Amino acid sequence: VPNLQGPRYVSPVPSGGFVVSEECGDVKVFMSSCQLLCSLSSKYGHQFGNPAGVCVDTAGSILVADEQRRTVHLFPERGAPICLVSTGLRRPGGMACSSSGHLFVADTLENCVKVFKYCVRPP
16 A cells, blocks of 8 residues: 555554554545545544554444553544543553454553443344
């Protein structure tokens, strides 16, 4: 996949595509054919500081850790972004989410993994 601006983290999407965070401050979603589907900045009008870890939950929502802003936002397929974590992170990096609604965030400044519980729609 060419023309990325400092790709950082990547995660598969249930539909067969993938999502990539870029160092320049954007997150891009690609189809399984590697064609660009959308930019989260453009689609949601959201401005990232420095997006880092990305993952996709069972509902198809994209979760993005913002290293600079020390937050985690959820981007649903429809509707506005939701800030899931606004305190307690010092330098969020890699992330993963479970089918039961747990969010795992590596906090590289505190040398630990923090676990959060959030609601997800049943598959």
